[in-house]
Amino acid sequence: MEPADRKLFVLDTNVLLHEPLAAYSFEEHDVVVPMTVLEELDQIKDRKRDVSRDARVAIRTLENLLGGASPEQIINGVDIPARENHAEVSGKLSIFPDHQLNVSKASLPGDHNDNLIINAALHLQKQLAPRQVVLVTKDINMRLKAKGAGMALVEDYRTDQLIDDIRFLTKGFREFKGNFWDQVKDVNSQMVGRHTHHKVARSALDDEPVFANQYLIDEDSDFCARVAKVTDNEVDLIDYGRERLMHLETWGIKPKNIYQGMAMQALLDPEIDMVILTGPAGCGKTLLAMAAALETVIERNLYDKVIVTRNTPEIAESIGFLPGTEEEKMAPWLAAITDTLEVLHKHDENPAGSMNYIMEKANVQFKSVNFMRGRSIQHSFVLLDECQNLTASQIKTIITRMGEGSKLVCSGNLAQIDSNYLTSVTSGLTYIVERFKDFEGSANVYLNGVVRSRLAEFAEEQL
Template sequence: MGQKNFVLDTNVLIENPKCITTLRNGQDNKIHIPYTVLTELDKLKRDPRIGHIVAQAISIILKDKIVTILPPEYAESLTALNPDDCILKETINSGIDEPVLITNDRILQIKAGIYSLKCEGYKDSEPFRSDSQIYTGFTAETESPIINSFRWENGTPVFYGHKENKAVTYTHEVWGVTPRNIYQNLAIELMLNDKLNIISVQSEAGYGKTFLALASALFLALEKKDNPYEKVYLVKPLWEIGAKMGFLPGTVEEKMQPYIRYIHDLAVKLHEQRPANRIFMDSDPEKIRFNQKKFEILPIAYIRGMNLENCVVIIDEMQNMSRSEVRSLLTRMGEGVKCICLGDTRQVDNPYLNESNNGLNWIVKKLKNNKEYAHMVLKGERSRGPITDLIIKTGL
């Protein structure tokens, strides 16, 4: 087969920025990008939902010196047309020998057929993956171990710590909780490791990261001897409340009730498995009153000015925190602190953040390979229940 000339539509670059490399196939084919596509990318880069993907596409275009940009002069004369029609006209009048327009826009495919322009869809879409997804906490056998990562050796996970390696051949039980799978067991291994001051766990909803973190925190603060931990803090970003939170009646804890109900439910579940009376104000835990001397839930805004010492800090939904918020929070932590960061960069609710530019991803990007830090992606075949299992399995 001879060399092909592919002209890329905007939607193809957004769905999979790496399509340039795939379609070029080494030196076999040529890639052309209409000027109108660059104009569309320039507008989309400001969109917080996909700006990180646009940046990746632009980076690949800049690195790939063989990509040809169709001249702007003709495109600028088509300003009266919509972007799809501009791309179509640019391709037809480009002078390229037998161009093939690559687009997943079905209307544009129909329009291309009217002009007898060869057109193909691009089906190899690849969802964007953040650093916290790409780095799973495991190192391949062919690679040099990352500090505080796991490696599979003869079917057994081996933890490569800063100074020593350890095969994890045992199963943890913490505060009456037995892990459902090997990944949960390894997450607990990190949470209980006294050499690690800060760890992060990435996973989809339903894999039990918050439940495991609470169980580990209760064990460290209420049971384990010879450690400095006297209290558990749970910090949660409440950007959706924002300034309005101050106008709600009641105490901080009462204002936060709609957003922390799930924490209470998990705490009660742990209490039922093994009594945790010291974290509740009442003998009846259903009253949802935590003993703030032992267990306290705080929004980020209330952390400023505090100095956290001798405690376990769980930061939940860290993907909804900005880089500056993470820095402000972590610099509040003094001596004797264990910090457990939880989140899922695929579930960013904060409209000002995205999969790449969020607190959890920044933690992994900046702290990876540090002797006091470890990260892992929590997964497995069983989550919180059969329906959740089905949704995760099918990718709904």
């Protein structure tokens, strides 16, 4: 590609905080980092918050790319070397000294860092015309300001965004109209252990994609199966039956709908290493996960302990002011878990005593996500709750901690994201649903329907 045909991407600070290796993500195009961005990274790197780690990684990445270059080369651009997973990279990286710009009447007031970065992009747009200059930022308001100031091309950073609309997110099951067997001409059935396996032609399931551990149900019969294996021409199904799933029971809890039945089957299956539960508030994600945890740890002895963790806002600063041990410090953020334990034991003669006994017998531990890095968790049932507020890299940190004989359950509601920089399509929960949808060791179930109460159900539908 000729230099004039290459786009020039101007990166905002939040792009490097979101993805410290973002410089490698623009293939054959060139990347510019304004000096104001480096100053913001310098201010953030020493904060006592998790974002400071991303700032330091971003600074080290820029140092590795530019450290051996002369000042003239850094301003004119240094070749970005190809690396693993980024073999197509062939652009240049440069630092733009935007602090030397003379603010004109056409520019934004230079008393705010966002304005300085926008002014730098406007200057490059004017200086390099007709070459395309693109400002990349995850700040919605900054994108609006830039367009209003005359920036022709402004984009969000979407390299890690796998879908464009949350409606297209894989639900983990497919529901066929009518009777499933009316659509299947040939089937080869056989007993394998306690289960019936059906091998059907791939063409019998239409042209829609089929994934490992995807559930299949229909409207008019008792049919309910899980995809065991997919080849180019054939699909191997494990037949469970709707009636059988609806009669599952774990720690005194029975499914209230077929979606909970599918989730419970996945939670209790020791062959599935990770279960992802999504759905609206009140659909039973945490209740099913905790019931399965107690069942598999205490009754079935499949795991040694239960570890419950979740993201907590400003955890590094605020957790230290709470009294007690790490478990006691985490208790306010994990009240949903204790509420669930109360529901599971509300009919006991001494509910409080039962809860304390069960938590001790199941070795239930409350842990902070920040303290999970570097660990290797063996033979444990791990529940990662409220993970819609985690980025893809944060969830990766948890998943890569899982050792031999451990099971991970990720649950969250994509309609309740609290992070300032995440949306339903950029959440780490959405990312892992799409990335793991064809992994034979994971299952994903969208729990359709609110079962908490009629009030919660009405609120979810109408508000």
